[in-house]
Amino acid sequence: MSSTEQEARAALMRAADVGDTLMGRLVAHCGAANAVEAIRARTLPPEFEAQEAEQERPPDLAARLNAWHARLDASNAAADLETGDRLGARLIIPGGPEWPTQLDQLGASRPLGLWLHGSADLRFSCLRSVSVVGARAATAYGLHIAAQFGVGLSEADWTVVSGGAYGIDGAAHRGALVGQSPTVIVLACGVDVCYPSGHHNLFTAVREQGVLVSECPPGVHPTRARFLIRNRLIAALSRGTVVVEAALRSGALNTAGHALSLNRHLAAVPGPTTSGLSAGCHKLLRERKAVCVTSPEEMIDLVGTMGDDLASHSRGTAVPRDRLNETAKKVLDAVPARGGAGPASIAVAAGVSLDVALSALGGLGAAGYVERTDKGWRLRRTTSAAYRKAPESAALDTPPAREDAPDDLPFPEDHPDDPPPTPRPTARVLT
Numbered sequence: 001m002s003s004t005e006q007e008a009r010a011a012l013m014r015a016a017d018v019g020d021t022l023m024g025r026l027v028a029h030c031g032a033a034n035a036v037e038a039i040r041a042r043t044l045p046p047e048f049e050a051q052e053a054e055q056e057r058p059p060d061l062a063a064r065l066n067a068w069h070a071r072l073d074a075s076n077a078a079a080d081l082e083t084g085d086r087l088g089a090r091l092i093i094p095g096g097p098e099w100p101t102q103l104d105q106l107g108a109s110r111p112l113g114l115w116l117h118g119s120a121d122l123r124f125s126c127l128r129s130v131s132v133v134g135a136r137a138a139t140a141y142g143l144h145i146a147a148q149f150g151v152g153l154s155e156a157d158w159t160v161v162s163g164g165a166y167g168i169d170g171a172a173h174r175g176a177l178v179g180q181s182p183t184v185i186v187l188a189c190g191v192d193v194c195y196p197s198g199h200h201n202l203f204t205a206v207r208e209q210g211v212l213v214s215e216c217p218p219g220v221h222p223t224r225a226r227f228l229i230r231n232r233l234i235a236a237l238s239r240g241t242v243v244v245e246a247a248l249r250s251g252a253l254n255t256a257g258h259a260l261s262l263n264r265h266l267a268a269v270p271g272p273t274t275s276g277l278s279a280g281c282h283k284l285l286r287e288r289k290a291v292c293v294t295s296p297e298e299m300i301d302l303v304g305t306m307g308d309d310l311a312s313h314s315r316g317t318a319v320p321r322d323r324l325n326e327t328a329k330k331v332l333d334a335v336p337a338r339g340g341a342g343p344a345s346i347a348v349a350a351g352v353s354l355d356v357a358l359s360a361l362g363g364l365g366a367a368g369y370v371e372r373t374d375k376g377w378r379l380r381r382t383t384s385a386a387y388r389k390a391p392e393s394a395a396l397d398t399p400p401a402r403e404d405a406p407d408d409l410p411f412p413e414d415h416p417d418d419p420p421p422t423p424r425p426t427a428r429v430l431t
Contacts, residue, residue, distance in 0.1 A: 007077045008032040009093050009113045010217070014075035015039060015068040016112070018215045019229040022059055023068070024108035025052070032112070039068045083218045089117040089191050100126045103236050105262055111215040111233070117191035118211030120182035125211065126237045129159035129184070130299055131259070133234065133252040134168025134244035135277050142245030142277065143171045145269055149242065150175020150183075152296025157181050159210075161238045163188075163230070164203065166196055168244045168252070173202060182210035186234050188226040190218040213237075231255040240265030240303035242293060246280030253280050260289060265303045267293040327352060331360035332369055332379075340375030 009032045016023035026035050029048045038044050042065055052058055084091055092098045093113040100123045103110055116122055132149050134142055150160050150172040160176035162169040164185035176183035183206055187195070191212045194200050206212060215233070216226065231251060235241055235258035243266075246252040259266045268290035271278025284290035293299045324332065334349035334357075335341065341349075347357035361377055364370045371380050 005032055006091060006093055006113075007081065008036045010080050010091060011036055011072060011075055011077035013112050013215065013217050014077070014080070015072040017229075018111070018226055019109045019232065021108040022052070022064060023112070024110060027112065028108065036072070039065065039072050042066075042069055080217050083192075084115060087117065087192050087218065089115055089218065091115055092122070098123050100237055102126070103233070106232060106236055109232060113215070115191045115214045115216070115218065116211050118182075118207040119209070120184070120211040122184070122211055122213065125159045125182045125184060126161070128157060128304075129161050129238040130303060131161040131234045131238040131241040131255065132168065132172035132244060133162060133231075133241060133246075133255045135246055135250055135252065136165050136167040136169075137277070138167035138171070138245050139271075139275065139277055141271060141275075142168055146171035146244045147175035149244065149296050149299065151178045153299070154179025154181040154183070156296065156300055158296075158300060159184060159238075161186065161234055163227075163234060164196075164199060164206075164212075166198070170199060170202060172244075173206060177205055177209055184210055184237065185212050186230055186237070187212060187214040187216070187222075188230045189222040190214055190216050190220040192218045193221055195222050227251060228254055232258045235259040235264055236262055238264070238303075240267065240299070242267040242269065242299050243281050243284060243290065244269045245271060245275075245277050247277050248279050248283065250280050253284070256284060256290065266290045267299055267302055269293060327356060328360050328364060331357055332364055335361075335364075335370050335377050335379055337379045340373045340378045342376045346377060 009027075012023060012027065012032060012035060023035075026038075026044070026048060029051070030038065030045055034045075044061060044065060049061060052061060081091065091113050094104070094110070098116070098121055099114075114122070130149075130153055132146060132153075134146060138146070146168045152175075153160050154176040155178075157180075159182050160172050161184045162172050164170065164173060164187060169185075173183050173185060185203065185206050187193075189195050191214045194203055203212060213233070214220075215230070228251060231254050235255050241255055241259040241264060243252050243256055246256075256266055256268075266284070266289060268281040268284045270285065270292060271281060273282070281290075285292055291302055293302060321329070321332070330350040330352060331346060334346045343357050343361060344354055346361065347354045350357060350360075352360070361370060365372060365377075368380060370377050
């Protein structure tokens with residue numbers, strides 16, 4: 001791109017508000033340089049005026065043109081570019097080598113340009129990126145989860161994109177800095193303005209391992225409107241957005257709405273049902289607008305490449321009983337925990353023949369699951385609590401049922417929650 005085009009866009013970034021769709025349509029119609037000339041002459045192209053007149057709600061072109069003209073007269077694009085060079089910042093514009101092409105999906109609200117301050121290449125960093133957003137007044141739970149997502153994504157070579165605010169944003173960025181991947185902060189102010197001021201050290205670290213991004217010229221301070229408008233960039237830069245913690249009225253839900261409108265993946269982390277700061281996440285899940293994720297691996301599974309970024313399936317803790325075949329399980333379930341029962345009674349309760357029950361009882365006794373008493377067979381006292389109510393939906397696949405109990409039954413282990421045996425009182429001998 002020529003320096004003329006860059007200077008023209010720098011001037012228009014001063015003339016128009018961020019996300020101004022009318023300015024976006026004007027630049028798309030006649031180009032940045034011609035748009036500057038038209039504003040200075042206070043005369044818009046007739047074709048553009050006719051096009052805007054056909055809108056459902058035609059804008060007040062005269063009022064907008066006067067506002068643009070006044071701001072353009074007060075601006076100095078060359079000075080902005082010089083200030084950026086002095087700060088170490090750079091201005092990228094559409095069509096440039098560092099411009100993320102996914103921003104073109106924003107249409108008329110696409111930024112006129114982006115100011116960057118940092119060592120990372122924005123376009124390359126956003127090829128594999130996830131936006132992590134949430135509440136500023138986050139709970140300890142939310143901060144922990146956000147940091148966990150930041151660390152996990154960065155260690156898996158995924159870039160974390162967020163807004164650099166207090167709470168969830170800051171925790172995600174700090175977690176990302178633990179890994180080697182860059183992290184991207186999208187600001188609602190100029191890249192030379194530290195907001196919030198308490199994140200000065202964080203911004204310094206991100207400049208070294210990532211990049212600060214803003215569509216505001218240097219020196220511009222944030223406003224409430226700019227925070228909401230910049231959220232579209234957070235959603236557009238990444239493959240998907242995860243909402244870690246958000247109340248029903250939260251800027252994070254605004255980002256989630258932009259992600260949905262751009263057909264990006266949207267995920268939410270569930271929280272305590274008693275926490276108002278998780279109510280927004282639960283609303284997204286209840287309305288089926290977001291996918292439930294609980295770890296960085298699950299988020300990567302959602303937004304990653306099919307077949308390459310799959311998350312491992314979670315499994316419950318396996319116990320020795322899971323390796324028993326179906327016949328042995330039936331016989332074991334039929335053995336009482338107290339008293340005792342004969343082989344015939346056990347066979348009837350288990351629904352097997354007496355020979356099969358005897359064979360299974362012998363194997364279970366040798367493996368330590370059951371013991372023989374004067375009243376018959378019963379569960380071993382050290383393992384009865386652990387195996388009396390074991391679920392049939394075992395985490396591990398069980399072998400097919402056989403008509404005889406296996407000789408190599410797995411030995412049970414003492415249940416970790418069993419209380420230690422109560423010592424018997426020692427009789428005192430009187431002398």
